[in-house]
Amino acid sequence: AGDAEKCRYLTETLKLDAAIDYKSENIGARLDDLAPNHIDLYYDNVGGDILDLALERMKYRGRIVVCGAISQYDKETPQGPANYLQIVMQSIKMQGFTMRDYMHRVPEAVQELSVGLKDGSLICRQHILQGLDSFPDGFEMLLAGANEGKLLIRVDHQSA
DSSP states (O other), X not given: OOSHHHHHIIIIISOOSOOOOXXXXXXXXXXXXXXXXXXXXXXXXXXXXXXXXXXXXXXXXXXXXXXXXXXXXXXSSOOOOTTTHHHHHTTOEEEEOOGGGGGGGHHHHHHHHHHHHHHTSSOOOEEEEESGGGHHHHHHHHHHTOOXXXXXXXXXXXXX
């Protein structure tokens, strides 16, 4: 998470065991503290330096699921893993994840997630901007991690 308040939200509201403030903490040291026996499974949506730090700490035959690389979206030439040989040396399985592979399960997901939203077992935090003219600011917010929750732009019927 990008600040102490976001980390508190993750640990206190969402009940995660721990959170790392990537802007103010030594990520490698915190990963070592939190996973002294290394990482079995890493879900990556950041890429870049944080992926490199995770690769250094993966268990033998660990798994990495890649769904994005937010740290690379604004780069002219996106950076791949600097230490990709860890994948070979540790027999790591690294696989991309995209929604198009699971479109057939969307109705099932909507049903299950709707139940969670209704009964309160699933918490949904949204950061809503108004109007299409807020898109440039919203995009910058997304890249900077300045949003809190799922970033959405509400477009009314008259401006659509």
